[in-house]
Amino acid sequence: MKHFHKTRPELREWILATARGGHAPLDVVKLMREAGYDAQQSHRAVSEVLGVPLAALNATLPRAGARRTRHPVAPVSTVDGHAVRVSASLDSPAVRVLDGLLTAGECDDLIALATPRLARSLTVDEKGRHQTDERRTSNGMFFRIGETPLIQRIEQRIAGLVDLPVEHGEGLQVLHYLPGQEYEPHFDWFDPTQPGFTAVTARGGQRIASIVMYLNTPDEGGGTGFPAAGFTVTALRGSAVYFAYDTGDQSSLHAGLPVIRGEKWIATKWLRERPYQR
Structure with missing residues (x-):
């Protein structure tokens, strides 16, 4: 798992370039997660670089009592x-x-x-x-x-x-x-x-x-x-x-x-x- 305390210049540039390419902030978070960053790290970096409120991004994390549906099974x-x-x-x-x-x-x-x-x-x-x-x-x-x-x-x-x-x-x-x-x-x-x-x-x-x-x-x-x-x-x-x-x-x-x-x-x-x- 990758870690950082302050957004590195190269990561900052990648986030900006990805956003300019048409990716929404949550898409950027998802790509960072796929690259090995944990959720909180991804949220902090995207919040800092793109100016999105951190609380809004953290709201996407699973909460206590949250449930998912079970997809209906064929046939x-x-x-x-x-x-x-x-x-x-x-x-x-x-x-x-x-x-x-x-x-x-x-x-x-x-x-x-x-x-x-x-x-x-x-x-x-x-x-x-x-x-x-x-x-x-x-x-x-x-x-x-x-x-x-x-x-x-x-x-x-x-x-x-x-x-x-x-x-x-x-x-x-x-x-x-x-x-x-x-x-x-x-x-x-x-x-x-x-x-x-x-x-x-x-x-x-x-x-x-x-x-x-x-x-x-x-x-x-x-x-x-x-x-x-x-x-x-x-x-x-x-x-x-x-x-x-x-x-x-x-x-x-x-x-x-x-x-x-x-x-x-x-x-x-x-x-x-x-x-x-x-």
């Missing part, structure tokens, strides 16, 4: 008698395509419950508050955890599938997209270099995985794209895409692709490293 994962088929897998990013996560009846019931409560879709701002975002052009709503027996059943199914307690999940969000609407490429993890990181993670830590469930099959378009992997998941009623990520994981960039014909309904569940305080 079939059975949860309380419900069989979910894993029809495709990627290693980077960690993606699993899940067939039959929801039944047709569950999809229809979610749409019916959500429809009267739809409003302009929101994202989470740097202070943990919900806000509109021009990149997301859908309508949506949130269910409370365990709000109805249907929501409870779906939450328990997901918890068993990924081996993470229900308490680690945010409330289920249902979104409705019309032709031309989309969610442009983005990350689901919270950026620790942003000033609101502490506020947005205070209630449950970092996001560690997402599950996007397709409640209908659009006539054309509307899939979920992973640009770094050149991979697109087709939106098919009852199926879902699960993907997990670490803080700063650039490969997890993804997009809700535009609906070309018809409409798209999805339900999204975000999972946190610690129990989510509502």
Whole structure:
């Protein structure tokens, strides 16, 4: 393991050159770790050279009580008698395509419950508050955890599938997209270099995985794209895409692709490293 007390000139120049080459601070940290530096050393050097708050970089270190998800295992994962088929897998990013996560009846019931409560879709701002975002052009709503027996059943199914307690999940969000609407490429993890990181993670830590469930099959378009992997998941009623990520994981960039014909309904569940305080 490499050690230093003050950033050496040659290391300083390497960090600067790497950042100028388009690498984000967390990417530079990752490259230093791969070169043999420990986490704290990497964080101190990147903080000193690039001017990133050390506390923000240290926030990416594992914390007490943090949990990870278990990736669904092919070919079939059975949860309380419900069989979910894993029809495709990627290693980077960690993606699993899940067939039959929801039944047709569950999809229809979610749409019916959500429809009267739809409003302009929101994202989470740097202070943990919900806000509109021009990149997301859908309508949506949130269910409370365990709000109805249907929501409870779906939450328990997901918890068993990924081996993470229900308490680690945010409330289920249902979104409705019309032709031309989309969610442009983005990350689901919270950026620790942003000033609101502490506020947005205070209630449950970092996001560690997402599950996007397709409640209908659009006539054309509307899939979920992973640009770094050149991979697109087709939106098919009852199926879902699960993907997990670490803080700063650039490969997890993804997009809700535009609906070309018809409409798209999805339900999204975000999972946190610690129990989510509502």
